[in-house]
Amino acid sequence: MSETIYMMVLAYRMQPEYWNSNKERKSEIMANVNEVVEEAGKKLIHIKSYKSLRFDNDLILWFSSYDPEDLAELKFRLNEAMNGTGSAQYSMRSLY
Numbered sequence: 001m002s003e004t005i006y007m008m009v010l011a012y013r014m015q016p017e018y019w020n021s022n023k024e025r026k027s028e029i030m031a032n033v034n035e036v037v038e039e040a041g042k043k044l045i046h047i048k049s050y051k052s053l054r055f056d057n058d059l060i061l062w063f064s065s066y067d068p069e070d071l072a073e074l075k076f077r078l079n080e081a082m083n084g085t086g087s088a089q090y091s092m093r094s095l096y
Contacts, residue, residue, distance in 0.1 A: 005064050005065070008061075008071045009090070011061075012060075018082075033049075036078055048063070071093065
């Protein structure tokens with residue numbers, strides 16, 4: 001019997017507050033995001049983050065888990081880490 005794998009893709013657009021911040025603040029925000037991603041990687045099956053080449057998004061994350069609650073928790077923690085300087089413009093969930 002195989003287990004269901006839950007996958008999610010999130011695409012974030014950084015807000016003007018982020019782009020108008022100084023270099024140190026931007027580094028602090030991204031360090032917070034990277035810390036969340038690293039910590040989540042211990043629980044998830046797979047997680048990848050990419051700088052986006054799209055005109056409408058700046059950061060894309062792709063991750064999977066056997067527990068759908070892990071996906072919701074990660075999205076919440078990412079939003080918290082960005083502290084209003086980024087917002088998810090697109091998200092998609094799928095089951096395998």
